[in-house]
Amino acid sequence: MISSDKIWTAGLVIIGDEILSGRTHDKNIAQVASWLQVQGIRLAEVRVVPDVEERIVEAVNALRAANDYLFTTGGIGPTHDDITVDAVAKALGVEVMVHPEARAILEKYYADKGGLNEGRLRMARVPEGAELIPNRMSGAPGIRLGNIFLMAGVPHITAGMLDALTGELEGGAPLIAETVGGFIPESEVAVMLCKVEQAHEACQIGSYPFFRQGRVGSNFVVRSTDKGALDACMAELCSGLAEAGFDYTMGGI
């Protein structure tokens, strides 16, 4: 198979009671999704699960079986509710060990902050066979096991870990997207959108309605891995909008 033809996919497991209680608004779905697009990897599914080992194991096993890559966020800190390492080790059937390099990083990081203690040492624990993902923000590294990546839950720390992984993962042609929008009720152009999409097999069209300044409108996003196909589809979509009597703005509004 030619690498550029393969569609690479990833699953994401968001781990944490704080998301399911509504206390914390998740920012990692959008952040991981956008980063994956640039790597040429499609985010195929996200599951948000509580801090319960069997639920994490189940989600990790389901999404790693179905995708090329698996990412998790959350549950790799120092406290008792941080159980991602244990759950992933269980899912993979491997032991948990203290990673010597992670321990050294944490010893250095906490040298002038009271040194290592039981909680801090938890952050050096990894499933056997793991490598580390650098964390330039706060010492405790992320964890990589082949195509599985365990990252922090705090979004700016996650961002640093993603940054460290940029360009490291094999992917396909990046999905590219272009947007056109206007004060256009999607219900007035729904049939046209469907016809245009059907005429352009290599493209998908998404329709995203909004209400703004007391008026309804929509942005239409054409996605493809093929720039030529995308341009042709977008041209036909714009013609369709013009024929239906609507003003539109490239790039969306």
Add this chain to the structure above:
Amino acid sequence: MISSDKIWTAGLVIIGDEILSGRTHDKNIAQVASWLQVQGIRLAEVRVVPDVEERIVEAVNALRAANDYLFTTGGIGPTHDDITVDAVAKALGVEVMVHPEARAILEKYYADKGGLNEGRLRMARVPEGAELIPNRMSGAPGIRLGNIFLMAGVPHITAGMLDALTGELEGGAPLIAETVGGFIPESEVAVMLCKVEQAHEACQIGSYPFFRQGRVGSNFVVRSTDKGALDACMAELCSGLAEAGFDYTMGGI
């Protein structure tokens, strides 16, 4: 079983390529989660899936089997990528029909906006046996089939539908939560947190670190359905923080 002892749970399926591409930042997880807490229902799992029928069917069937209630957001609009109704009907093994009341609502709503057309009529389609969830924002109603609720993806429309359902669902004792926080590195109190949680079986303690004004800190959230148990746990947690030499603020910082 005494109703107040049962823990009622819900699953949530977020449907939409726009979330998985990172284009749209999800706001419905937090909104649905917070609303459910007030109803005495615990959000047990969220899955985000693309606009692909078999993927929606799979997620809907998995989460409705595992929970008392199932909610979906997204994919009930007028365009070709709005396939939630068809997917849920398939998951339940029922036909899709045009709901007469939904059709009447839409006819009235669009009377001075060009009337019904093929796209708009799509929004009157429901799985057979469904009732409607009022939508005071934009005409097209949500859909209820027993313990399954299909809601809009646009957050303020979802909010209106949740509002219409408030008090309609049987739940248990609401989960209550109290927070204490401070410029306290969670890694310095991790062992104490674990001991306090173990001593208070009816409570869970979540630890949520942050970085602010160049300093690390944490908020600790105690959750329980029992106010007395929660108060006792919180008192011991605060003593533990004081003994460790930290200032703390009730309500969190």
